[in-house]
Amino acid sequence: MALSREEITEGLSDILEEVAGVNPDDVAEGKSFTDDLDVDSLAMVEVVVAAEEKFGVKIPDDEVANLKTVGDAVSYIAKG
Amino acid sequence: MSVNGSRVVSVGHYQPEKILTNEDLSKIVDTTDEWIVSRVGIKERRIAAEDEKVADMAIRAARQALENSGYGPGDIDMVVVATVSAKDICPNTACRVAEALGLDVPAAIDVNTACSGFEYALAQADMAIRLGSAKRAIVIGAEKLTAVTDWEDRTSCVLFGDGAGAVVVEGTDDPALAISPVVWGSEPSMSDVIRIEEDVPFIKQAGQTVFRWATTQLAPLIEKVAERADVKISELAAFVPHQANLRIIQGIAKRLDFSDDCIVAEDIVYSGNTSAASVPLALSKLVQSGKVASGAPILLFGFGGGLTYAGQVIRCP
Numbered sequence: 001m002a003l004s005r006e007e008i009t010e011g012l013s014d015i016l017e018e019v020a021g022v023n024p025d026d027v028a029e030g031k032s033f034t035d036d037l038d039v040d041s042l043a044m045v046e047v048v049v050a051a052e053e054k055f056g057v058k059i060p061d062d063e064v065a066n067l068k069t070v071g072d073a074v075s076y077i078a079k080g
Numbered sequence: 081m082s083v084n085g086s087r088v089v090s091v092g093h094y095q096p097e098k099i100l101t102n103e104d105l106s107k108i109v110d111t112t113d114e115w116i117v118s119r120v121g122i123k124e125r126r127i128a129a130e131d132e133k134v135a136d137m138a139i140r141a142a143r144q145a146l147e148n149s150g151y152g153p154g155d156i157d158m159v160v161v162a163t164v165s166a167k168d169i170c171p172n173t174a175c176r177v178a179e180a181l182g183l184d185v186p187a188a189i190d191v192n193t194a195c196s197g198f199e200y201a202l203a204q205a206d207m208a209i210r211l212g213s214a215k216r217a218i219v220i221g222a223e224k225l226t227a228v229t230d231w232e233d234r235t236s237c238v239l240f241g242d243g244a245g246a247v248v249v250e251g252t253d254d255p256a257l258a259i260s261p262v263v264w265g266s267e268p269s270m271s272d273v274i275r276i277e278e279d280v281p282f283i284k285q286a287g288q289t290v291f292r293w294a295t296t297q298l299a300p301l302i303e304k305v306a307e308r309a310d311v312k313i314s315e316l317a318a319f320v321p322h323q324a325n326l327r328i329i330q331g332i333a334k335r336l337d338f339s340d341d342c343i344v345a346e347d348i349v350y351s352g353n354t355s356a357a358s359v360p361l362a363l364s365k366l367v368q369s370g371k372v373a374s375g376a377p378i379l380l381f382g383f384g385g386g387l388t389y390a391g392q393v394i395r396c397p
Contacts, residue, residue, distance in 0.1 A: 040119060042327055045292045061289045 003055070005029070008074045011054055012047075019046040029071035037070075051077065082212035083251035085258030086205065088394045089151075089216075092144025093245040093364035094137050095126040095351065102238070109234040116238045121326020125241030125352030128224045134166040134244075135176035138222035141244035141360070142177050145218060149248040153182040156248070158217035160189045160205050162197025162356035164276065164385065165223045173222065187214060194274065195322045195384025196264075197221060197356030199391055202249070202380070203262035206392075209251045220246040221356035230282035239325070240283065241352030245360025247397075257375065257395045260309030263301060264390035267293070274385035294324065294383060295331035301389060302336060302381050309377070309393035314339045317376035317396065318366060322383050323348035323358035343371060355384065372396040 003011070009029060016022035020043040026036070033039040039047060048059045048067075055077045059067075067073045101124045102113035116122055128137065138161055146156065159174040166173045174188035187208070191201045198221035205217035222244035229240045252258055270293065274285040302321075306313050313336050321329055326348055333344050347362035354361060359380050366372060374396055381391035 041288055042119065042291050042325075045288050046295070046331070049292060049296055061286070061292065064288060 002078070002080075005074050005078060008055070008077050009070060012051065012070060012073060015047055015050040015054065019043060019050055027070055029069065029074060031070050032068055033070070082210060084210070084253045085251070085255065086209040086249045087252040087254070087257040087259060088397050089248045089250050090145050090148035090397055091245070091247050091360070091364035091367045092141050092146070092148055093243065093361045094140035094144065095243040095361070096128045096132060096137070098127045098129065099124050100127045105238055108231060109237060111234050111238055119327070120239060121346070121349055122238065122352050123349050126243055127226050128242040132224070133168065134163050134222045134224050135168065135173045137224070137242065137244035138163070138173050138177050138220045138246070139180040141222065141246040141364075142181060142218050142220050145246035145248050145364075146181060151216065151248065154184050156181070156183050156186055156216050156218055158187045158205060158208055158214035159183065160191060160201040160217060160219045162191045162193070162201040162221045163223055164192050164194045164197060164355050165225055165228050166190065167227065177218070177220065193388040193390070194386055195324065195355045195358070196382030196386070196388045196390045198245070198359045199262065199380055199382040200264060200388075202247070202259065202392065203264065203390060205249050206259045206262070209249065216248065216250040218246055218248055219360075220244060221358070221360040223355045223357040225283065225353070225355055228276050228281060228283055230284070233282070235287065236283060236285065239353045241354050243351060243354045243357045243361050245357055245362070245364045247360060247363070260305070260311075260393040262390055262392045263305045263308055264388075266389070267387040270387045273387060276385070291325070291328060293387065294328045298332055298381070298383055298389065299335035302332070302379065302391060305379060305381060305391040305393060309379075311377045311393050313337045315377060316342050316379050316393075317372050318343040318345065318378040319381075320345040320359050320363050320366065320378060321381045323351065323362055324353055324384065356382070367396060
């Protein structure tokens with residue numbers, strides 16, 4: 001069964017906490033990785049790699065630049 | 081006469097006197113100490129003088145390694161220099177080293193595989209000695225990356241430094257001391273990821289792509305290096321990877337099963353990324369610190385432009 005947006009957000013929140021020390025309370029779909037959550041470009045790669053493993057999707061480097069907000073990432077992952 | 085293997089006899093290194101701190105850099109480009117330390121883990125790097133060439137640094141490191149070996153110039157019959165930044169093409173840097181040290185008639189080779197150059201060079205010396213084509217070699221990594229640095233690019237100019245490191249290698253029939261067979265290769269599909277080319281003669285790299293490759297693809301290759309050496313990762317006394325970026329080093333280390341006592345070289349903090357010089361530089365400092373017991377296994381692993389990679393296990397001299 002496909003994961004809901006809430007479930008994906010929750011999974012991303014766990015990853016963000018683990019690889020970038022982001023407080024889970026701060027994570028929401030509208031938040032920008034760089035501006036709001038202080039995730040730099042290399043930490044973003046770590047988030048993407050962890051998300052690929054967790055959700056079984058492929059997120060190529062070219063695509064990473066388009067993932068500005070948590071919501072962008074959720075949409076991409078939901079697409080599978 | 082051929083021998084069963086070769087071993088590292090001694091180490092040496094050289095870094096230019098001039099220190100460039102993050103504070104200094106913040107006056108040249110839009111950056112801060114906090115930004116640099118959090119992104120790449122570098123606090124300062126050494127910068128060669130305007131008229132100081134790659135060969136000058138290679139010579140100083142080689143001279144120290146030769147002195148530490150107890151051998152004289154007549155005892156060395158091979159010089160291999162790894163460099164990606166030597167501007168002088170002919171004579172190559174190895175010939176300049178041979179001339180300055182007063183060597184007899186050594187084979188003299190430059191190797192360019194960018195940041196993995198030292199490991200490729202060490203493998204060539206090891207093979208030449210095994211075959212009986214050489215008896216004793218000086219292997220050097222030397223770089224003046226500040227000469228190929230774009231000082232207007234705030235994402236890259238904070239990374240690079242200058243310096244050189246060297247080892248003396250000789251034949252041995254004792255397998256417990258021998259350098260392990262090299263594990264090497266390249267990723268042809270990623271050849272555009274790091275470039276210094278004629279049209280843009282500065283180091284340009286796709287940072288995120290390199291970071292992803294290094295932190296996800298290299299750990300299994302490093303395990304293969306240990307396997308070929310018949311050493312467990314948990315038995316290593318030290319791990320000296322190319323000093324690319326502290327977060328890459330830590331990202332790789334996280335995926336490997338080192339013992340708590342294993343020293344992971346983090347010379348990048350004070351030297352920056354010095355490409356092919358980074359491993360011999362960090363190795364020389366580590367050996368000279370006396371923190372690794374003689375005979376203990378040290379895994380070297382270089383990776384970078386090409387993309388190329390190579391590694392082997394040596395025994396601490």
